[in-house]
Amino acid sequence: MGTPSWLYYLFGVLMFAVVAYCAVLLIVSIATKRPAGRDIDIAHILMGTAMAGMFVPAWAFGPSWMWELIFGALLVWFIARAILSLQRFGTHVPHTSIHALMAGAMLLMYWFPMPASSGDSVGMMGGMGGHAPAHLDAGIGYLLAMIFFGSAIFTLAARGRGRSHHDDVQPVITTATTAAPSFGDTLTVTDVVQEAEVGSLPWLEDLSHVVMCIAMGFMLILMV
Amino acid sequence: MTVRESESIERRLAEEVRGGRPPRDLQRTFQLLLATIWLFDAVLQLQPFMFTKGADGFSGMLKGLADGNPAWVADTIRWNASIVAHQPILTNAAFAGIQFLIAFGIGYRRTTKYALGLSIAWALGVWWFGEGAGGIFQGGATPFGGGPGGVLFYAVLAVLLWPSDGDGRPFVAAQSIGVLAAKVIWIVWWALLAVLSVVGAGRSPQALHDLIDGMMAGEPGWLAHIDRVSEGFMLHHGTAAAIWLAVLCVAIAISVLLPAPVARVILVIGITVFFLIWIGVQNLGGILVGGATDPNSGPVAILLLLMYWPRTDATVAAPSNEAISTEVEA
Numbered sequence: 390m391g392t393p394s395w396l397y398y399l400f401g402v403l404m405f406a407v408v409a410y411c412a413v414l415l416i417v418s419i420a421t422k423r424p425a426g427r428d429i430d431i432a433h434i435l436m437g438t439a440m441a442g443m444f445v446p447a448w449a450f451g452p453s454w455m456w457e458l459i460f461g462a463l464l465v466w467f468i469a470r471a472i473l474s475l476q477r478f479g480t481h482v483p484h485t486s487i488h489a490l491m492a493g494a495m496l497l498m499y500w501f502p503m504p505a506s507s508g509d510s511v512g513m514m515g516g517m518g519g520h521a522p523a524h525l526d527a528g529i530g531y532l533l534a535m536i537f538f539g540s541a542i543f544t545l546a547a548r549g550r551g552r553s554h555h556d557d558v559q560p561v562i563t564t565a566t567t568a569a570p571s572f573g574d575t576l577t578v579t580d581v582v583q584e585a586e587v588g589s590l591p592w593l594e595d596l597s598h599v600v601m602c603i604a605m606g607f608m609l610i611l612m613v
Numbered sequence: 614m615t616v617r618e619s620e621s622i623e624r625r626l627a628e629e630v631r632g633g634r635p636p637r638d639l640q641r642t643f644q645l646l647l648a649t650i651w652l653f654d655a656v657l658q659l660q661p662f663m664f665t666k667g668a669d670g671f672s673g674m675l676k677g678l679a680d681g682n683p684a685w686v687a688d689t690i691r692w693n694a695s696i697v698a699h700q701p702i703l704t705n706a707a708f709a710g711i712q713f714l715i716a717f718g719i720g721y722r723r724t725t726k727y728a729l730g731l732s733i734a735w736a737l738g739v740w741w742f743g744e745g746a747g748g749i750f751q752g753g754a755t756p757f758g759g760g761p762g763g764v765l766f767y768a769v770l771a772v773l774l775w776p777s778d779g780d781g782r783p784f785v786a787a788q789s790i791g792v793l794a795a796k797v798i799w800i801v802w803w804a805l806l807a808v809l810s811v812v813g814a815g816r817s818p819q820a821l822h823d824l825i826d827g828m829m830a831g832e833p834g835w836l837a838h839i840d841r842v843s844e845g846f847m848l849h850h851g852t853a854a855a856i857w858l859a860v861l862c863v864a865i866a867i868s869v870l871l872p873a874p875v876a877r878v879i880l881v882i883g884i885t886v887f888f889l890i891w892i893g894v895q896n897l898g899g900i901l902v903g904g905a906t907d908p909n910s911g912p913v914a915i916l917l918l919l920m921y922w923p924r925t926d927a928t929v930a931a932p933s934n935e936a937i938s939t940e941v942e943a
Contacts, residue, residue: 526833543723613901
């Protein structure tokens with residue numbers, strides 16, 4: 390007897406809940422022509438869909454190389470944004486770095502697929518790509534898991550809600566930004582408030598990040 | 614986001630503009646680090662073997678902890694193990710749920726006190742039933758192996774991190790319970806570790822060698838290599854290592870009575886030694902081979918040492934910022 394299958398179904402359902410919520414956010418932001426946080430919403434939709442398929446193999450679709458390509462592109466995108474943020478605001482930990490790590494972790498999950506297990510869940514990606522099973526280095530897996538758990542807790546405890554999607558709020562405030570921020574722009578408090586006004590719930594955005602972090606950490610621990 | 618919340622954020626950020634970035638609330642940071650470890654433990658509790666019946670499962674591991682303890686201790690451990698053996702899924706899901714509750718409760722400011730209270734009670738229960746009272750009653754509670762029990766550190770940390778509006782001087786641990794009480798807890802704790810270093814199997818070279826040898830199986834190559842070095846060292850210098858560890862623990866105990874520069878040097882040595890022990894002896898709590906329920910005492914011992922780091926005025930949070938942050942969270 391291993392982990393009960395309902396646990397994996399629970400995580401799978403949670404992943405789809407995150408996907409559904411982020412899809413709504415994305416649609417709202419497109420409808421209102423506000424680009425803020427779109428890349429993170431897209432990343433959560435893709436990661437949630439892929440992870441749901443890992444927890445419940447029956448829900449998986451698409452070849453492994455497709456997902457590797459997607460998460461490779463996301464990794465490059467978030468690294469580029471982190472570099473731009475560093476160039477613009479000097480030494481700090483860019484918010485997008487956690488999303489880059491998450492994209493990197495997704496890549497690792499596809500590069501080191503877990504062998505199929507008993508039951509109808511936790512087969513993960515064993516049969517998705519036809520790769521020979523290889524093990525993820527336990528140290529890397531646990532280190533990433535700890536970072537994700539830390540991110541989950543610190544997001545939960547953050548002073549301002551919604552920072553998991555809209556961080557990089559800098560101490561130097563421009564109190565009335567009217568132009569929509571472009572790639573790499575810093576969101577101001579005003580932006581965050583406006584975003585809230587068009588339908589998103591900042592605490593729910595944080596919750597989706599927390600759920601994603603825990604699910605990803607759990608998956609990494611299962612893999613090693 | 615309500616108008617009030619947005620105004621609070623505006624106001625806090627405006628404060629940051631006026632006065633630069635405020636000093637970090639270190640007590641809160643330590644609380645969140647503790648919550649992160651609890652979250653890690655909660656997820657470890659969801660590993661497949663935890664739900665497994667029999668000797669290879671969680672109940673088998675619990676039952677094994679009874680061996681070597683006095684009958685009255687062993688009986689209680691076996692009683693708990695039998696409950697887990699009968700209902701492995703239910704009990705393990707409940708155990709994981711409680712740890713999730715503690716982690717999230719500490720993370721959410723409004724429930725921090727309740728969660729810390731729960732964590733103290735839970736840690737004491739786990740220490741007794743899940744760690745066999747840390748091996749104290751069987752003479753094997755050497756700090757090299759995590760004695761007197763990694764989870765007991767969690768309880769001490771929770772007491773010292775009880776939310777408070779104090780200014781965190783001369784160190785974070787004094788913020789809630791006051792300087793005198795914090796120093797007393799510190800001295801008693803490290804004196805206990807000094808004693809445990811040199812009593813029972815703690816000073817036996819063979820026992821220390823076997824402690825490492827027993828955890829080596831399945832470890833990654835780099836860690837197994839470190840293990841071979843450290844078990845060879847313990848076999849030849851185990852008694853001396855135990856005595857030096859006891860001396861270090863005594864030095865750490867009295868460091869709170871010494872000038873800050875001296876205390877800092879001792880704390881740095883303590884952090885370094887406990888980090889090395891965590892890697893080379895405790896094998897990161899055995900998490901890399903699976904089947905661990907926590908990362909053992911290394912990380913929490915280091916967290917405790919950092920909480921007694923003498924602070925300068927520049928690193929102490931100003932009350933105005935504290936008040937603002939509380940308001941924002943509310």
